[in-house]
Structures are given as structure tokens and as C-alpha cells.
Amino acid sequence: MENNHFDQFNMFGGAATDSVKELESINAKVIGQLTQKNVELFNTAIEINNKFVALLGNNKDLQSLMTEQVQLTSEYTGKVISAMQDAAQIVVESKDDYQAWFEGSVKNATDFGHSPAAAPKKKAA
DSSP, rough: OOOOOHHHHHHHHHHOOOOOHHHHHHHHHHHHHHHHHHHHHHHHHHHHHHHHHHHHOOOOOOOHHHHHHHHHHHHHHHHHHHHHHHHHHHHHHHHHHHHHHHHOOOOOOHHHHSSSTTTTOOOOO
16 A cells, blocks of 8 residues: 555645744734734823823813813824824735735645645556
């Protein structure tokens, strides 16, 4: 009995494992970058909240209080929009990594399907 099928299965399993590791690496990179942006946005929210609370502690007239609150709200809105743009850019930039991974995986699967090890060996007469 030939081990051709076992060899073929081992080769396929190894290629699949390598492909999964590569995908895991891409995912970790993207998730790490998005998590960093999320942490930055959270820190900004805390900072703006502290500024809002500090405004309430100052004895100012109502008009100046409202003006400063509007300014802080505008500042926070700008930072949220910037964080969203950064996150979108991270996702867009990751497209090339995912596409290269996908194309490489398809090529490997195609090559594997056409490799001599994948073809059944004829028994000698």
C-alpha cells in the first residue's frame, strides 16, 4: 500500500496551517491598529468629559458656559470624525494584505491540486 494519500493529506494540512497562520497575523495587525484608535478615542472622551466638569466648577455667566460647551462638543466631534477616518483608512489599507493572502491561498490550492503528489500514482505492471 502506498502512502501517497497520507503524504498528500499531510502536504495539504501543512499548507492550510500556514495559510491560517498568515491570516491570523493579518487579523492581529488590523485588530491591534483598530484597538489603538479605540483607546485613543476613549481617552479623548474622558479628557472632554473632564473639561466639561471643570467648566461647571467655574463661576461664569450662562452665555460663556454655553459657548465653551459648544466649543468642547465641536472639538470632540472633530476627534470622533478623525478617529472614524483613521479606522476606515486602516481597513482600506488592510485590503491589500487580505487580497494578497486570498490570492496566495487560491494559488497554493490550485498548485496543490495540480502537483504530482496530488495525482494518483499508477501501479507498475
